Amino acid sequence: MSSEFILSGEEERDSRVKDLVRGAESAGINNPENRIVIxxxxxxxxxxxTAILSYLIAEKHKVLDVDADPQMNLPxxxxxxxxxxAKIVPLNVQADYIEEKTGARPGSGWGEFLSLNPDVSDVVERFGIGINDKISILVMGTLHKSGIGCLCPENDLLESVVRHISIRNDERILMDTEAGVEHFGRAIARGFGHAIVVSEVSFNSIQVASSAVTLAWxxxxxxxxxxxxxxxxxxDDIDSLIDEIDPSIPFTVDQIPFDENLRTVDPSVKPLLTSNSKMVPAVRKLLNRIYESS
Ligand SMILES: Nc1ncnc2c1ncn2[C@@H]1O[C@H](COP(=O)(O)OP(=O)(O)OP(=O)(O)O)[C@@H](O)[C@H]1O
Ligand SMILES: [Mg+2]
Structure with a gap:
């Protein structure tokens, strides 16, 4: 495959995405403030x-959770x-859907025959899983890193899904991502208005957070x-860790306390919502800050 093909494919996608976003903006349905990446x-x-925020946001709005971590533990x-x-089949291995949308099955070869930027406006309807009447979740599976020149059909599909969810506006969108910042390329973050960068009170953790803050900005x-x-x-430890972050970038700082209840409720956060959790009020404070900055 020649590099010209990849370039022209990417250019074509970019211009189609721009058209899509322009169309959505003129229709008043493209508000990045409604989308949060973690x-x-x-x-x-x-x-x-992400899970606690989903329940708190659902007190007011419909929520679409997007699990973009290959570990798939948000459900x-x-x-x-x-x-x-345990039976959820993530989107990246929904071979029939991928073929229907892109014209090629996963593993069937490289992308010369792909339909670029396929229409995935039915993806939530077909693959969204209802958690309750306000919250649904879309499980993506492994999103290949952008910029590696992979035009395999599952990559194309997942990137199109990320773009599609970036222009939905009838709900708040929360996207949980894989650890680290490598995945945090332009495809995944495009159209998101808020980034929550989570860190522990440790030097190693703030180094990753610092890169994430810079990338997000x-x-x-x-x-x-x-x-x-x-x-x-x-x-005091927190104050000195904050100094690790580029001071020219504006960001807010919140703290969530250690909550011993987590050990007993793991993996579901639901029992925390009705108990004396220390974590839930702190997440609510974070959410209020998000609403205020929107
Ligand atoms: N405030 C807290 N107090 C006590 N335990 C916590 C708190 N927050 C999270 N935990 C626990 O820490 C562990 C890791 O949390 P979680 O899985 O949410 O992290 P993660 O960043 O999503 O991890 P990964 O990078 O593997 O996706 C879990 O066992 C969770 O219950
Ligand atoms: Mg996780």
């Missing part, structure tokens, strides 16, 4: 925070029945929320 180092609490954190959750995400999770009263 990122940070492994094990910092991204999925737990469990939301409290979906474990047997049902460079990608044009206007509202960046740095969240220290599992905090146990070490305020």
């Amino acid at each position: 990122t940070g180092k492994g094990g910092t609490g991204k999925t737990t925070i 469990y954190a939301l409290g979906l029945d474990r047997k049902v959750a 460079d990608l044009g995400i206007k509202n960046i929320h740095l969240v220290f999770n599992r905090v146990a009263g070490n305020k």
Whole structure:
């Protein structure tokens, strides 16, 4: 395959996406403020925070959760029945759908025959799983990193899905992502107005958070929320860790305390919502900040 093909394919996608976004903007349905992406180092609490936020946002709005972490544990954190959750087939291996939309089955070769930027406006309707009447979830599977020149059909489909959810506006969208920042390329973050960057109170964790803050800002995400999770009263440590982040970038800072209840409720956050959890009020404070900055 020649590199000219890849370039012209990408250019074609870009211009079609721009048309799509322009169309959505003129119809008043493209508000980045309604979309939140959650990122940070492994094990910092991204999925737990995403799940709690989903229930809190659902008090006012419909929520579409997007699980973009190949570990696919957001359905469990939301409290979906474990047997049902275990049977979820993620989008990246829905071979029939991928073929229907892109014209090629996964593993069938490279992308010369792909239909670029396929119409995936039915994806939530067909593959969204209802958690309750306000919350649904779309499980993506592995999203290949952008920029590696992979025009395989599953990659094309997932990128189109991310673009599609970026212009939905009848609900709030929360996207939980894989640990680290490598995935945090332009495809995944396009159209998101808020980035929650989760960190532990540790030097290693803030290094990842610092890169995420810079990437989010460079990608044009206007509202960046740095969240220290599992905090146990070490305020001076937090102040010195914040200094690791580029001071020219605006971001807010929140703290979520260590909550011993997590050990007993794991993996579902649902019992926390009706108990004396220390975590839930702190996540609510974060949400209020998000609403205020919108
Ligand atoms: N504030 C907290 N207090 C106590 N335990 C917590 C808190 N937040 C999260 N945890 C626990 O920490 C563990 C990791 O949380 P979680 O799975 O949400 O992290 P993650 O960032 O999504 O991890 P991964 O990078 O593997 O996706 C879980 O067992 C969770 O219950
Ligand atoms: Mg997770």
